[in-house]
Amino acid sequence: MQEDMHYYGTYAMARAAGLEVKHARVIAYAAQYVDDSTANDSEVHKDGGMFQTIATAHTNSEAIENAVADHVEQRHVWVPFHFFPGGKGDTLSKKLTCVKDSELAQKMVKNHIRHAVSVKNEYGLTLMGIMAHVYADTFSHYGFSGVSSRNNKVDGTSFELDVKDPEVKAYIMNKFSSFLTKYTPRFIIKNYRNIASRGASIATGALGHGAVGTYPDRPFLRWRFNFKKDNRDSGWRDNPATFLEACEKLHAAFRDYAEKAGISKKPVPFDSIKGKVDEILRLESAKEGRIKAWIEAISSGELFEIEDYEALHFSKHDWEQQKDDFEYIEHSHEMKKKEVYQFHQAAIYHRDYTLKNLLPKHGIVVL
Known part of the structure; x- marks a missing residue:
């Protein structure tokens, strides 16, 4: 999926599920940022503290070539973040194939909701965003795997x-x-x-x-x-049918999280917006036109009761700037309050949970 779904569609589903703008924005931003965090970097602060990032995607040709040659890189990035294994079949290659809304993906969603509630004042929202990206991609990437095959x-x-x-x-x-x-x-x-x-x-x-x-x-x-x-x-x-399924599933996951985290506010039943969501998804347009359709539906109040301010513009540079500001903050420990830091906390949790916990329990050892 692309930015129209990972940010704007995710944001709309989170808001309709009863999450306020401040919460839905972080979730949607994290969901899209999975496609934008392309560097394994570390920065040392003058007080000795360190901020390390992990790549959750590769978007340029050089990185793609490296990923092709480096099977460890494939399994660090493509498998957990973009082609979540379905666990079906009698060979490892088949088990690694992504399956739409698989049992393993559902287990991941339930685990992440539970964990996000427990760390809701830390990286809970960014974890929900990463979950949203990975889960939604099972509805578009099914049939393919995140390793060379x-x-x-x-x-x-x-x-x-x-x-x-x-x-x-x-x-x-x-x-x-x-x-x-x-x-x-x-x-x-x-x-x-x-x-x-x-x-x-x-x-x-x-x-x-x-x-x-x-x-x-x-x-x-x-x-x-x-x-x-x-x-x-x-x-x-x-695609229109499977993307609609993804929207409904995300709405349900966000509603579950909002209720369990005690932050639910005026949720809207998915059935009441299903027709409009389907209309947006079926729009034959380039990405910019599809983004515009989401923005117009949100701004008009067709999907949920809008607030004075809705987070209707995404720019990856917001969190990139937070990264760049690390060396200028007074104390390195202040970084933990930044959303980009919380994103990487959540990304590491998701990657380790997937590769070292969930998959091995189902006979899939890839790292």
């Missing part, structure tokens, strides 16, 4: 896209080509549907959904293809 490779001649607007269809096909160009050596693509997909698959080492570009992340898209292995038909992937 031949099971991720697809037949580039088999794509079928169900898009009504021809301009939008051309736009997303061009985006696919741009995705390929970004992560492969430069060469002229003479056969878009075949060579492009093959190139992307090679470039990412059959990692994640690289061979299908951003098709899984576009909420309005219905599409299908064949996996290369055994020429297996993916069947129609109905």
Whole structure:
């Protein structure tokens, strides 16, 4: 999923679930920041304290190439944060494949809600945001795994896209080509549907959904293809339907958290907004247009009772600035009050819980 869902959709679901702006903003910011925290850095304060960050994503070509070569990096980042293993199948490769709303994902959600309540005055909100990102991605990334695997490779001649607007269809096909160009050596693509997909698959080492570009992340898209292995038909992937499921599940998780944390305020039943959410998800538009649709629905009060101020603008630089300010604060321990510090607390908790606790209990040892 992209920013329209990870920030704006998440924010809308959190607000509708009964969370106030100040809480929903942090949750939504953390959900989107999972895609923006790309560095494993450490900064030492003049008093000797240290602030260390962890990468929860890689967004540039050099980092992608490193991830392909480094299987440890794949398992630190892609597996726990973007392709949560479904635990199904008789081989490790199959167990690592992401499954929509899997039993393991549900266990993760329940655990994180419980833990977030226990640390609600520390990093509870940022943990809920990370949970929201990981859980939502199971509704878009299912069928692919976060490790290099031949099971991720697809037949580039088999794509079928169900898009009504021809301009939008051309736009997303061009985006696919741009995705390929970004992560492969430069060469002229003479056969878009075949060579492009093959190139992307090679470039990412059959990692994640690289061979299908951003098709899984576009909420309005219905599409299908064949996996290369055994020429297996993916069947129609109905993104609007699965994204709507994700919204409903997030709403339920946020409502559960708000009630257990004692911060619930005027929750709205999901059924009362389901039609409007579905309408937004089915909008055939580039990301900017989809973000605008969320903002307009929120601002008009169609999803919940709005407050004087709603957090309707995301910029990753807000938390990046908090990182940069570390060296200038008087005492290093003051950093623990910063949202970016709490995000990395939550990220480490989620990664360790997933890789060292939950997955091993289900026969999946990847790190």
